[in-house]
Amino acid sequence: MESYALLIAATLNAGTVLALAALGLLINEKAGIVNLGAEGMMLCAAITGFATVVHTGSDLLGFAAGMGAGAVLAALFGLLVIWLGTNQYATGLALSLFGVGFSAFVGIGYVQEKLPARAQFEVPWLSDIPLLGPALFRQHPLVYGAIAFALALIWFLYRTRTGLVLRAVGESPESAHALGYDVRRIRLAAVVTGGALCGLAGAYISVIYTPLWVEGMVAGKGWIALALTTFATWRPARVLLGAYLFGGVTMLQFHLQGAGVDVPSQLLTALPYVATIVVLALISRNPTWIRINMPASLGKAFHPGS
Amino acid sequence: MLKLEARPEASTFWSLASPVLALLLTVLVGVALFMALGKDPVRGLQMFFWEPIKSAYALGELMVKATPLLVIALGLGVCYRSNVWNIGAEGQFVMGAVAAGGVALLADATTGRWIVVAIVLAGVLGGMAWAGLVALLRDRFNANEILVSLMLVYVADMVLSYLVYGPWKDPAGYNFPQSKTFAAVTQIPRLMSGSRVSVGLLLALVGVAVMWVFLFRTRAGFAQQVGGLAPAAARYAGFSSRKALWVALLVSGGAAGLAGALEVAGPIGQLTPYVPAGYGFAAIIVAYVGRLHPVGMVFSAVLMSMFYIGGELAQSRLGLPKSITGVFQGLLLFSLLACDTLVAYRLRWPKGA
Numbered sequence: 001m002e003s004y005a006l007l008i009a010a011t012l013n014a015g016t017v018l019a020l021a022a023l024g025l026l027i028n029e030k031a032g033i034v035n036l037g038a039e040g041m042m043l044c045a046a047i048t049g050f051a052t053v054v055h056t057g058s059d060l061l062g063f064a065a066g067m068g069a070g071a072v073l074a075a076l077f078g079l080l081v082i083w084l085g086t087n088q089y090a091t092g093l094a095l096s097l098f099g100v101g102f103s104a105f106v107g108i109g110y111v112q113e114k115l116p117a118r119a120q121f122e123v124p125w126l127s128d129i130p131l132l133g134p135a136l137f138r139q140h141p142l143v144y145g146a147i148a149f150a151l152a153l154i155w156f157l158y159r160t161r162t163g164l165v166l167r168a169v170g171e172s173p174e175s176a177h178a179l180g181y182d183v184r185r186i187r188l189a190a191v192v193t194g195g196a197l198c199g200l201a202g203a204y205i206s207v208i209y210t211p212l213w214v215e216g217m218v219a220g221k222g223w224i225a226l227a228l229t230t231f232a233t234w235r236p237a238r239v240l241l242g243a244y245l246f247g248g249v250t251m252l253q254f255h256l257q258g259a260g261v262d263v264p265s266q267l268l269t270a271l272p273y274v275a276t277i278v279v280l281a282l283i284s285r286n287p288t289w290i291r292i293n294m295p296a297s298l299g300k301a302f303h304p305g306s
Numbered sequence: 307m308l309k310l311e312a313r314p315e316a317s318t319f320w321s322l323a324s325p326v327l328a329l330l331l332t333v334l335v336g337v338a339l340f341m342a343l344g345k346d347p348v349r350g351l352q353m354f355f356w357e358p359i360k361s362a363y364a365l366g367e368l369m370v371k372a373t374p375l376l377v378i379a380l381g382l383g384v385c386y387r388s389n390v391w392n393i394g395a396e397g398q399f400v401m402g403a404v405a406a407g408g409v410a411l412l413a414d415a416t417t418g419r420w421i422v423v424a425i426v427l428a429g430v431l432g433g434m435a436w437a438g439l440v441a442l443l444r445d446r447f448n449a450n451e452i453l454v455s456l457m458l459v460y461v462a463d464m465v466l467s468y469l470v471y472g473p474w475k476d477p478a479g480y481n482f483p484q485s486k487t488f489a490a491v492t493q494i495p496r497l498m499s500g501s502r503v504s505v506g507l508l509l510a511l512v513g514v515a516v517m518w519v520f521l522f523r524t525r526a527g528f529a530q531q532v533g534g535l536a537p538a539a540a541r542y543a544g545f546s547s548r549k550a551l552w553v554a555l556l557v558s559g560g561a562a563g564l565a566g567a568l569e570v571a572g573p574i575g576q577l578t579p580y581v582p583a584g585y586g587f588a589a590i591i592v593a594y595v596g597r598l599h600p601v602g603m604v605f606s607a608v609l610m611s612m613f614y615i616g617g618e619l620a621q622s623r624l625g626l627p628k629s630i631t632g633v634f635q636g637l638l639l640f641s642l643l644a645c646d647t648l649v650a651y652r653l654r655w656p657k658g659a
Contacts (some may be wrong), residue, residue, distance in 0.1 A: 084647040094639040101632020137482040227453045266468035273460040281447035
């Protein structure tokens with residue numbers, strides 16, 4: 001039983017990375033922008049966050065630096081896509097390719113570095129409950145932060161005026177523009193916020209999840225997060241749920257290996273990627289359903305006054 | 307403030323000048339980067355733009371690396387012109403290499419030279435199968451080809467890893483994760499002695515001609531591209547978008563698989579976990595910088611090959627990490643996309659501003 005509690009704890013931990021990134025990407029997709037640069041932003045944020053913690057010893061500064069790195073790269077992407085009208089797919093791809101190379105380049109000096117061991121976080125009293133305690137209440141604060149953020153995002157998107165404007169920009173930028181909203185600035189704000197959250201997810205990977213720096217350590221989580229927004233048909237609650245589901249799939253491999261199941265480790269490593277493909281195919285099977293739920297202007301450029 | 311003003315039609319001049327301007331921008335950033343790292347920028351640039359072309363041998367090496375890039379990019383050009391976003395050429399390259407390697411491992415001292423043909427065909431089929439999976443999922447299940455093709459890169463890497471750590475591991479290889487070295491007879495024929503340039507280069511150049519004829523001189527090639535430019539017009543003309551999807555993915559997958567076969571049965575000579583060298587991703591940049599035009603891609607493939615060789619030299623001679631190649635590649639694509647704004651827009655100072 002104890003091992004199941006640990007599996008659940010590990011699932012929440014792994015899911016948090018995906019949840020933070022996917023919720024961020026959801027925000028910019030709600031405004032009509034697809035950023036395929038998630039993987040690159042997360043990698044750059046991972047090395048920035050890691051290096052910051054190595055030099056300052058402060059996790060908080062590390063997270064802040066990671067968010068900053070993600071936001072800066074997203075802003076660059078946003079300027080190209082929103083003001084110069086470059087193709088969103090190609091520009092995002094450029095960001096991912098650049099991020100892979102750049103993070104490897106600046107990270108070369110940090111490959112051997114280790115972070116000091118840190119105390120385990122515990123929620124007072126609750127963490128002592130048998131089974132439930134180790135499963136749910138001995139997590140890094142950000143794990144709970146991600147859940148709180150998802151709830152706040154639901155409230156923001158569906159209960160506030162600003163959230164309504166954001167969605168309007170994604171559904172019909174022409175109407176939002178006609179009503180006097182500055183579509184491009186709103187889109188940029190959404191893209192930068194999305195980048196900051198991807199950055200936070202990246203920093204969480206290198207500072208908490210696996211506290212070290214390895215080239216390419218994000219290992220496709222940025223791409224899985226992108227797929228998650230589609231899985232969730234652009235609903236924050238489903239994004240969160242999907243993130244834990246995939247966190248579970250990622251953790252299952254270690255669990256199965258630990259349990260001595262005789263499967264090639266490569267098959268288990270490939271599992272999250274195969275699962276992503278399978279779920280993507282199942283969810284996308286009905287094109288109408290996807291079209292109804294997808295922000296209508298997603299991926300399309302908007303030129304005011306043209 | 308500067309204003310962008312839409313041109314009545316796309317500028318032919320800037321369509322050709324934009325890659326040059328993008329390269330200049332990348333070089334400028336490169337100079338700044340070298341200076342920031344305390345390296346002599348002139349020496350840095352030498353590594354990238356002079357060393358790779360200064361001798362016949364160096365030129366040969368330049369071609370060795372340009373060949374797979376060009377072959378993959380030619381396929382991707384067809385794909386992107388059809389508005390099909392295959393970004394998983396790296397995975398198709400790996401599966402081509404795996405299939406080709408599987409055939410090459412069957413060869414022994416008694417095998418005839420025909421095995422090379424079988425190896426190349428296996429590579430093409432391997433890449434096609436991997437891309438065909440993307441086409442199938444897109445066609446039948448409407449699954450986004452960007453995400454599927456990319457996810458399959460990770461899966462392909464795991465297939466390769468499984469084989470070289472498991473069933474195909476060389477029993478006499480001191481437990482290293484690598485296959486037996488292929489028999490000499492499997493070697494892709496070289497063009498001349500003293501250089502590693504192989505017939506692969508000729509195949510790539512034939513590919514350039516074939517692609518040019520297909521894209522610009524055949525009805526099928528025209529139909530293929532209309533779907534990408536104007537889906538509604540394509541439907542009206544009765545061009546099948548499903549067919550365009552399958553052709554795009556099978557051509558690009560086959561090309562990437564061919565490149566994989568040429569690599570493992572050429573310069574590498576065995577299967578190792580280091581077969582994936584990022585050519586599949588770099589070829590995306592080659593395709594764009596070459597304007598998705600077969601002839602343009604010849605130039606951009608050579609340029610990207612310079613980046614690879616320059617990165618290796620920067621590592622061995624200047625003590626810089628090899629990943630500087632990836633930084634420059636990403637920068638080049640970024641600047642190209644920005645410069646391409648000038649193709650569709652002109653810069654204007656608004657009057658009275």
